[in-house]
Amino acid sequence: MADMASARAYEEEVNGGERFKFGENWTQFLNVIDEYRIEQAVDSLKKMLELETMEGMSFLDIGSGSGLFSLAARRLGAKVLSFDYDPKSVACTAELKRRYFENDKAWQIGNGSVLDRDYLNTLGMFDIVYSWGVLHHTGAMWTALDNVAYNVALNGKLFIALYNDQGRASKIWWLVKKTYVALPKYLRWLVLVPGYVSLWGPVTIRDFVFFRPFRTWLTYKNNRGMSPHRDVVDWIGGFPFEVSKPEQIFDFYKNRSFKLTKLKTCAGKHGCNQFVFQRNN
Structure with missing residues (x-):
């Protein structure tokens, strides 16, 4: 039951x-x-x-x-x-x-x-x-x-x-996550793409600056075993969120x-x- x-x-x-x-x-x-x-x-x-x-x-x-x-x-x-x-x-x-x-x-x-x-x-x-x-x-x-x-x-x-708890940043992420789960699947890319830019943009630029393109992405090891993509989707979509x-x-x-x-x-x-x-x- x-x-x-x-x-x-x-x-x-x-x-x-x-x-x-x-x-x-x-x-x-x-x-x-x-x-x-x-x-x-x-x-x-x-x-x-x-x-x-x-x-x-x-x-x-x-x-x-x-x-x-x-x-x-x-x-x-x-x-x-x-x-x-x-x-x-x-x-x-x-x-x-x-x-x-x-x-x-x-x-x-x-x-x-x-x-x-x-x-x-x-x-x-x-x-x-x-x-x-x-x-x-x-x-x-x-x-x-x-x-x-x-x-x-x-x-x-x-x-x-x-x-x-990151204060204001956590409140923003709450809104991002809530928006993601509320959207139809075919529109969720509207939230996911900016999320990718926010989470992976700085480190990707750094890798290129040091002549090692996508090295961090290719060698990424999440401590829960997820791939980079699945980790991003998990973070962006993870709602409820406290x-x-x-x-x-x-x-x-x-x-x-x-x-x-x-x-x-x-x-x-x-x-x-x-x-x-x-x-x-």
Whole structure:
């Protein structure tokens, strides 16, 4: 029932011009996934969570997207539960499981919303709760941030990444993203082309100035595994869109008995600040 209700709600939001289809981007990503990207994902989990193995641990991937980091956690030995609000993202995660852990009972996949507390309650508590670049796309970020806290076991870790608040620039990006998802598909290039110029124009000019045309584009490695084009589409279209300052997130979880153990900021630029919290009681 939760799967069907989530799928219906998702389609209503997409059709109403209120939500970007992230799953379509992740479907394209499956065509380029390789051992290098998988190992990068494994290494990033190990570094941020400060561990070498997840043997005997449970891992909840909220907004699993492509399923890459669920796969990474499973490779590290965790028992994994992945879910996403976007049906195509759920399908991507299922396809990745089929390729690497087919018929594995230690990796379960579902369709649900992080805003649905009843659904989250059915999942239980986990040693690691992971949600990278997801909660700010729910349309109710602070509710989502509160909800995920209840799935973290005592002494467990919460690893989240959230868009940085750039003030006026973030307000402009909100308008860009909202315009993109509200437009018919055949008109979205009107937003995408200026977005390309804004995001890639300066670095492309620099590459030409230093006699290395398109070098940055050709050697680009997004930390989520996306190609340059898919990364641009993901950023331009990523709506709903909310932002936060690192100190807001720190205070929010401090008041909920969580201790910050790791922080990696985007140095005030557009992008995500990454946090790892540990639940104390």
